[in-house]
Amino acid sequence: MYRNFAFTPVGSHQKSRSGILKTPHGNIETPAFIFCGTKASVKGISPQQLYETKTQIILSNTYHLFSYPGSEYIKERGGLHKFMGWDGPMLTDSGGFQIFSLGHGSVAEEIKGKRSGISTLINIDEEGALFKSYRDGSLQLLTPEKSVKVQRNLGADFIVAFDECTPYHSDKNYTEQSMERSHRWEKRSLEEFVRKNDFSQAIYGIVQGGVHRDLRKRSAEFVSENSFFATAIGGTLGSTKEQMYEVVETAMEGLDLSRPIHLLGIGGICDIFNGVALGIDTFDCVHPTRIARHGGALVKPQYRDHPTREHINLKRSQYASDDSPIESDCNCSTCSNFSRAYLHYLLKANELLALSSIAVHNICFMNKLMEEIRAGIIAGDLNYVRGKWC
RNA sequence: GGAGGGGUGGCCGAGCGGUCAAUGGCAGCAGACUGUAAAUCUGCCGACGAAAGUCUACGUAAGUUCAAAUCUUACCCCCUCCA
Numbered sequence: 101m102y103r104n105f106a107f108t109p110v111g112s113h114q115k116s117r118s119g120i121l122k123t124p125h126g127n128i129e130t131p132a133f134i135f136c137g138t139k140a141s142v143k144g145i146s147p148q149q150l151y152e153t154k155t156q157i158i159l160s161n162t163y164h165l166f167s168y169p170g171s172e173y174i175k176e177r178g179g180l181h182k183f184m185g186w187d188g189p190m191l192t193d194s195g196g197f198q199i200f201s202l203g204h205g206s207v208a209e210e211i212k213g214k215r216s217g218i219s220t221l222i223n224i225d226e227e228g229a230l231f232k233s234y235r236d237g238s239l240q241l242l243t244p245e246k247s248v249k250v251q252r253n254l255g256a257d258f259i260v261a262f263d264e265c266t267p268y269h270s271d272k273n274y275t276e277q278s279m280e281r282s283h284r285w286e287k288r289s290l291e292e293f294v295r296k297n298d299f300s301q302a303i304y305g306i307v308q309g310g311v312h313r314d315l316r317k318r319s320a321e322f323v324s325e326n327s328f329f330a331t332a333i334g335g336t337l338g339s340t341k342e343q344m345y346e347v348v349e350t351a352m353e354g355l356d357l358s359r360p361i362h363l364l365g366i367g368g369i370c371d372i373f374n375g376v377a378l379g380i381d382t383f384d385c386v387h388p389t390r391i392a393r394h395g396g397a398l399v400k401p402q403y404r405d406h407p408t409r410e411h412i413n414l415k416r417s418q419y420a421s422d423d424s425p426i427e428s429d430c431n432c433s434t435c436s437n438f439s440r441a442y443l444h445y446l447l448k449a450n451e452l453l454a455l456s457s458i459a460v461h462n463i464c465f466m467n468k469l470m471e472e473i474r475a476g477i478i479a480g481d482l483n484y485v486r487g488k489w490c
Numbered sequence: 491g492g493a494g495g496g497g498u499g500g501c502c503g504a505g506c507g508g509u510c511a512a513u514g515g516c517a518g519c520a521g522a523c524u525g526u527a528a529a530u531c532u533g534c535c536g537a538c539g540a541a542a543g544u545c546u547a548c549g550u551a552a553g554u555u556c557a558a559a560u561c562u563u564a565c566c567c568c569c570u571c572c573a
Contacts, residue, residue, distance in 0.1 A: 134525090136525080136526060138525095139526085143526080143528090143529080144529080159525075161525085161526080164526085164527090191525095193525050196525075197525045197526090198525095198526095198527090200525090202527065205527090205531095206522095206523065206524090206526085206528085206531090207523085208522070208523060208524080209531090212522095214532090218527095235527090260525080265525070306525090332525075334525065337524090344524095363525090364524095364525040365524055365525040366524055366525090368524065371524075383524095384525060385524050385525080386524070386526045386528085387523075387524050388524095389526085390524085390526065390528070390530085391523065391524095393528075393530080394522090394523070394528085394529080394530075394531095396523085413520090413521085416519090416520080417518090417519070417520095448517095450529080452529070
């Protein structure tokens with residue numbers, strides 16, 4: 101069923117593991133970070149820059165590309181890889197997260213209880229989720245079958261079953277009902293996937309269950325019992341770091357460990373170390389590229405300007421006269437050519453170069469971090485590596 | 491020389507008798523951001539003060555009024571049109 105895919109372990113340390121994820125577009129060394137290129141573009145970054153920063157895999161989104169320009173259109177252009185000029189491994193998310201984000205805004209806003217303006221999620225029922233297009237206001241129904249069909253047209257190596265990403269503030273009853281429905285949706289996704297499998301894609305199942313131990317366990321068992329290629333952990337992971345690690349740990353317990361395990365939407369440095377320590381193989385997150393656009397450059401602990409912050413904010417006035425690069429020991433093209441002062445100026449002057457330059461650094465940074473983690477696992481000194489970072 | 495319009499906080503620009511330390515926007519200063527409705531969003535932004543509050547402020551100067559950025563008069567600038 102997944103003859104062109106494989107997950108081969110190359111080393112492990114306690115629960116942490118390093119491996120090779122084989123795809124039709126190349127191999128991925130794990131643990132790996134997947135950069136978000138939601139609308140068929142890692143914002144401000146060219147595929148060439150992705151290659152140069154040793155990016156292994158990127159992700160695009162079903163919901164966005166379904167809304168515009170449409171998956172048939174992309175299929176006619178030769179598929180997403182060809183359309184966007186990226187020849188490496190790729191994953192498409194199912195659109196399930198948009199059931200959360202278009203209804204509740206950002207994760208932080210939902211947890212902090214802030215109002216997020218107008219919701220463009222109209223309704224959700226057994227059939228699927230009804231959206232009001234953020235582009236033109238038209239109504240769009242996304243179902244498990246449709247999500248998989250769209251993802252088939254897009255042609256990413258990895259596709260994801262359609263689920264509902266449950267919010268933190270849902271009560272246990274809703275979370276359970278939602279989880280059960282997600283399970284049914286995931287089964288339907290898998291059936292649709294199998295119906296027309298041409299072996300160019302592999303599908304992920306998703307563990308839901310919110311912050312509830314028993315639900316997470318049940319969900320993990322459900323996913324493992326069904327013939328997904330790999331597993332993703334989704335839904336809310338709680339409101340604190342501690343809760344997040346606990347939820348992930350619980351979700352891991354019932355999983356088939358022979359499959360690759362992805363942690364959806366997590367990208368903080370310490371969060372990644374904690375995930376890896378629990379056995380997570382891949383991560384994806386908008387964080388590195390989003391904070392870059394807001395002036396945030398990821399730095400090693402010795403370059404931080406705030407004890408608990410993993411990045412420096414180049415918009416701060418203190419950097420106006422800082423002639424050093426973001427990181428003196430970084431060899432990315434941004435650090436090789438630009439000072440913090442120049443990047444500060446570019447941000448203040450609203451020059452687009454600032455956004456892409458910082459993003460290049462952050463992408464390079466994350467890829468080197470993952471490389472260091474892999475080396476740590478293989479060498480068996482991951483705890484030492486982790487101690488340097490967190 | 492004649493006619494008209496205007497001078498508001500770092501800038502642009504509302505307000506046109508009390509509820510105005512003065513809407514907005516920009517700039518400035520911080521913060522947030524975790525399967526991207528995000529080059530976004532939030533807060534602060536006259537001075538002193540932790541705050542309550544006090545003081546100084548809507549070209550300048552005199553007035554009218556219980557009360558003036560808002561009304562009157564004079565003056566100083568600016569802009570437009572006519573000679």
